[in-house]
Structure formats: structure tokens, C-alpha cells
Amino acid sequence: MAQINFGGTVENVVTREEFPLETALETLKNETIAVIGYGVQGPGQSLNMRENGFNVIVGQRKGKTYDKAVADGWVPGETLFEIEEALEKGTIICFLLSDAAQIELWPTVKAALKPGKSLYFSHGFGVTYKEKTGIVPPADVDVFLVAPKGSGTSLRRLFVEGKGLNSSFAVYQDASGNARNKCIAMGIGVGSGYLFETDFYKEVTSDLTGERGTLMGAIQGIFAAQYEVLRANGHSPSEAFNETVEELTQSLMPLVAENGMDWMYANCSTTAQRGALDWWKPFRDATKPVFEQLYNSVKTQEQAEISITRNSQPDYREKLEVELAELRDSEMWQAGAAVRNLRPERS
Template identity: 80%
Template sequence: MAKLNFGGVEENVVTRDEFPLAKAQEVLKDEVVAVIGYGVQGPGQALNQKENGVNVIVGQRKNSKSWDKAVSDGFVPGETLFDIEEALQRGTIICYLLSDAAQIQLWPTVKKHLTPGKALYFSHGFGITYNEQTGIVPPKDVDVFLVAPKGSGTSLRRMFLQGRGLNSSYAIFQDATGRAYERVVALGIAIGSGYLFETDFRKEVFSDLTGERGTLMGAIQGIFAAQYQVLRSKGHSPSESFNETVEELTQSLMPLVAENGMDWMYANCSTTAQRGALDWWKKFRDATLPVFTDLYESVAAGKEAAKSIESNSKPDYREKLEVELAELRDSEMWRAGKTVRSLRPENQEPAAEENQEAFVEAVI
């Protein structure tokens, strides 16, 4: 384990140099890793482990879309693809990658297969941290840990195929065997992490829920919508409004920020943009700080978990979700976005000029 210094604050991290794939393969050589759930994180983690030489099987309901997807991805029924109970029985490490609501429902089945010496692996601290609401309390004689990739399963898989790695956090909740550390780090390397940084279950879920509701999804959509609305109300076209609000950020600026940092971006933009950004960023910080404080306190108090469990467990959840998603999808801003994306050079068809002429008609 290495220590990195972040502005005077030291953190424990594990890199692929100090814990190479060969070491991970050695640690996991006698394990059967059972990936339960083949939805958001399951495919990326299972496929990356498989291609990294780990003995991985998938547990999924038969005659489901996820079962069919696992088959199409190369998992073989009766060999590396089983119904959930059989996979639980065969696995020595149970990767519990169902949704939070589904984890609650399946927990009694999972628990009975957690025999001494096995390991229970999460990619989210939700079930353990909020166990008074979820009922997920593991037996004392199994290892319990998590590896949480800092991105979607799709990104984890894409970066793996590109020879890159998606950074992940790791945490140990329970070390029953004395091998929890080497098991969790080996799994973190096997799923394709760039490097692993240490956390605990509570901090992981608190930061994750705050981030999802904040700058990763909730806040960014709110800021996009506000700026787009102002530009449109002042007479700017849908194309101009969307490009200045979303397209330039996501396609041009954020990749450069990811590579070099925001300080580099400020130093290398036009002097007009530089002056404006320096003058306005603290105003946005001060305006949103109370909202983020309220958000974090709601997460820490368990209120966000309660809302998620209550909402996601209702039988009509999917129908209500579709209504809310349609509000985003059918908004002028994201209809404009669909058209703008179609006009990117890599997506253009021969009739792109007709598409451009029809732009206003398509989004208004």
C-alpha cells in the first residue's frame, strides 16, 4: 500500500504497479467469484474478471433479458451461468451487484448461502450502512468488503477494452478470514481499476449519494436547465443555447479538464473567458453551498436512503420513472441535444444539410 499526498493530506492507495494482475490472479486462483445481477455493474465487472483470468460465474434469473444478455456476452448456461441460488452455492466470493431495492428482496436467500470463510462483495455501501432499513446484516464468519468503481459499468468496460483503468474506492467492513485485504484488492485489480483508494462503507455511500444528486447528475442537470432557459428567454436559438450550455462543455472543455485540471483550463482559455470565470465561480459556489450542505445532511440522516427504498420498492415504480424520464427526454433542451449529437461529424449522414435545415422544426 502506498501513501499519496494530496495538498498535505495523506491517503492510502493501491496501484497496479505494486499489486499487478499476476498477483491478483494468484490471490484469486482458488476462488469462484459469483456475480449476482447482470444489470448496471454486473456485465462490466464480470467480463473484465473473466478476461483477466478469474474463475467467474454469473447468477441471474432464467428467461430474463439479463440472462439472455449474459449468454450473448459468452457466459454458458450450466458452466459459467446459473440461476441465482446455484451461483450463490457455488461461489466463494459473492459479488452482490443487484440494485439496492433488489438486494433487500433477495437478502434472505443470499444470507443462507454465506457459509464460513466466504466473502460478500459490494460495489456500494448502501445495504450495509443503512442496515436498519435494509435488513442486510452479514454473518460474523464471512469477509465483507466493497470495490466501488467511480463510474458506470459501461465506462468500466469501455476503459478496460482501451487498456485503461477506472479508479475505484475500496473498503473492508468485516475481516473474518484475515485475508479480506488481499481479496478485496485483488478483485479491484481484476475488475479493471486504475488505482484503488481507501474509504469505509459509510463514507462511500455518503459521497456517492451526494455526488449523484449533486455535480454528477442532479445539480448539473439543474444548472444546464437554468442556463438554457435564460438563453432561450433572451432570444437565442435552440442550437446556440444547447451548444453554449452542454455541447461545448462535454465535448471540448471537460476532456481537457480531465487531462490537465481546471487551473490549466483557466490558464489556457481566452482572456475574456478567463476573467469571467474567475469573477463568477465563487458566486456559484456561495449560491449552491447551502444546497449541498442540506443534501449531505439528508444523506447522512438516512432520509435519501428511505426515499429510495420506499420509491423503488413500489410495484408501479417503473411506470412512474418513465413519466419522470420523459419529462427530461421531451424537454426542448434534450430534444435539441439529440439533434446536435446527430450533427457531429462521426454521426452525420449524407443528408446532414437537410437535418440542419430541419433543426428548429425538430426541437420547437
């Protein structure tokens, strides 16, 4: 493992230099990796592993998602199977269904976990909240996770570009004595940029906080607040959207990703710099209590209970579509659709 200084704190991380793809392939050369679920993470992880040379199969029920797997090159009866058959054939079971679907399918998965097999997750939810989910792995199987820090779409896109998406990894149960190496090999196989170690509890609490916070919930709330203030003061939808979203996502965030927030500031006007430096702390002070409330809600398992209860309802998909439509049909994101259509095509 490599020791890296993160802002004064030294962490051990795994890079492709310490654990190259060849080592990962050797570690898993006798394994059949069965990816169960072809929804959010399934396509990116399975396609990346397949192209990296691993022995991968997919388990998916018949339907639109099954058809998508066929379109992606998975061959029925050879590399694409019904879930039960894939579970029997697999030695590493990649349980990549949604949290609610994992609860429903767990009895089937558990029955297929024969001694010596491995159970792989990309989220610590099911095992961490086992009292609520009922997901308690048998003692004679390895249990570990690799959690890419982004969507499956981003994982795939960066892999195709020859890059990588950073991932956390954790071992929950080491029945074989080799779970850690298998876990790291899986992380390299799915296309991680580098791997940092955590545990199942820390993964799920940081993940739930991040999704509800700066990654999705908070950013939408901040977008909406600024957009509404600009519109209330007479600015056009185009001006309000460009100043709120487009400039951030298309111009400024790539600079932050490239070389940090201070570098982005340094590449903006002195007027912009002065305003940003004056206002970031008031925004921090205003929002930090909300983040503390959010983290406590995750820590007390309130957020887990809400997710399990609501996402397990039979009409969940219909209710979800209504809530997504509220975003999609809002003036801000209708303006966004128009702005995206006006972006010039690259030749």
C-alpha cells in the same frame, strides 16, 4: 501501498505497481467469483474479471438481462446460472443488484453464505442502513466492497481501452484474516485505475451526495437553468444547447480531465478566463448551502429512506420511465439529440 500527496494531504493508495494483476490472480486462484445481477455494474465487472483471467460465473434470472449475458459470451450451465445455483457455486458472492433488489433477495443470499465465503458489494448502502434493509451478514464470512467511481459502462469502456476507472475499497468484516488482500485483488481484477481506502459509511454518504450533486442532479439543474435563460432571451435551441452542454462535454471537460481546471482556463480566451475567474465564487456561494442541505439529508438517512420506499414500490419502473421521459422529451435534450446526430463521423 503508495503514499500520494493530494493537495497537501497525504493518502495511502493501491496501484497496479504495488499490487499487480499477477498478485491478484494468485490471491484469488482458489475462488469462484459469482456475480449476482447483470444490470448496471454486473456486465463491466464480470467481463473485465473474466478477461483478466479470474474464475467468474454469473447468476441471473431468465429474461432480457439473461439473454444479454448469453450474448456477452456467458454459457448457460457452464458460466451462467440461475441465481440460487450461482450462489451455491460461488465462494465470493458479488452482490451487484440494485439496492431495492438486494433487500428483496437478501434472505436467499444469506442462506447461501456458508462459513468461509466472502460477500462483495460495490456500494455501502445495504450494510450501512441495515436497520432499514435487513442486510446483516453472518459473522463467519468476509465482507468488503470495491466501488468504481463511475458507471459499469465506463468501467468496461476504459478497460477495453487499456485504462482504468478509479475505485474506493473497504473491509467491513474480516473473518478469514485475509479479507483486505481479497478486496484489493478484486479491485485490481475489475479494472481499477487505482484504489483508495474508505469505509462503508463514508462510501455511501459520499456516493449519495455525489449522485444527487455535481455528478447528476446538480449538473442537470445547472444545465436547465442556463438553457432556459438563453432561450428566454431569444437564443435558438441549437445555440443554447451548444453553449450550455456540447462545448462543456465535448471540448472543455476533456481538458479538465487531462490536466486540471486551471489548465483548461489557460487554454481558453482571456475574456473567458476573466469571466470564469469572476463568477466561480458567486456560483460556489450560491450552491454551497444546497450541498450542505443535501449532505445533511444523506447523513440523517432521509435519502436512504426515500430510495428504499420509492424504489421498492411495484410500479417503480413505470414511474421512473415517466420521470426519465420528462428529461428526454424536454426541448434541451431533444436539441441535444439533434446536435449529436450532426456530429461528424470519424473515419
